[in-house]
Amino acid sequence: MRLYLSSHRFGRHADALQGLVGRRRNTLVIGNALDYIPAAARAVYTATTYDPVAALNDMGMPASWLDLRDYVGSPIRLHDQLSTCGLVWVLGGNAFVLRRAMRASGFDGVIHGLLAQDALVYGGSSAGAIVTAPTLRGLDLMDDPTVGTWGDEVISYEGLNLFPKSVVPHVASGHRDSAGADKAAHWLTDQGMPFVALQDGQVIVVEGGTTTLLP
Known part of the structure; x- marks a missing residue:
């Protein structure tokens, strides 16, 4: 499994992201955390x-958008689309909105399968990093879990469970979300x-059985 989890954008270690991805650099960008x-x-x-x-694109990683709203109820199509890339990059926003989008589209199962095959890298910043944890408990002190998108679905705190610990971005960083991050x-x-x-700039890199925190 290969993960690149950043507090803010690509952090200070874009070179590490490029190295983790390797030669298969085409990227799909998910922005559904901003659907609200x-x-x-x-x-x-x-x-x-x-x-x-x-x-x-400027980093030499050809990228295009992937909207999970286009794949609701179609996990096979989503699998086929994600199979074309070497990196899926998940933006920040509201982590609870993002989780609902992932669950509705079948992203949960698809990403687990592709990562188990080492078919791509999962990269994400802020909310994109938060959702990789086993649970989103406590992160409701940063993000409003009741933001009204993706219908009136019951709030779920279940994360993707790709990373074994909760991830709290923007801690002590002067970011607009830093106060909530400190509370979380x-x-x-x-x-x-x-x-x-x-903190903003820091990155977690997971490659195989090795986890590294880059300052």
């Missing part, structure tokens, strides 16, 4: 502030739950 934001506002942000597809880290500590606190 109007499309027009997202387009303005992409055009004026940050475009992850352009950033990946304190809550997890009080509960005795294992977690990794990431």
